[in-house]
Amino acid sequence: MDEAGRVTESVLARLERIEELRAGGPPGALLAELRALVPEAEAWARAEGDGRARTAATKLREEAEGMS
Numbered sequence: 310m311d312e313a314g315r316v317t318e319s320v321l322a323r324l325e326r327i328e329e330l331r332a333g334g335p336p337g338a339l340l341a342e343l344r345a346l347v348p349e350a351e352a353w354a355r356a357e358g359d360g361r362a363r364t365a366a367t368k369l370r371e372e373a374e375g376m377s
Contacts, residue, residue, distance in 0.1 A: 313353075313356035316352050320346070320350060320353045323345065323346050330342060346369065347369055350370075
């Protein structure tokens with residue numbers, strides 16, 4: 310599998326964990342998963358080379374920085 314495929318799988322797996330935590334997990338664990346998603350989303354955007362992906366990753370970083 311190429312780098313883009315590995316990054317995509319990683320992001321999708323993290324999104325699944327986030328959905329599971331949203332359904333009833335501890336808030337701290339959810340926040341940790343969301344924060345860990347940011348660099349993965351940025352790596353995914355770079356691997357894909359897509360402007361929309363880069364914009365989405367930037368927005369995610371900005372919103373995650375506002376969480377506490």
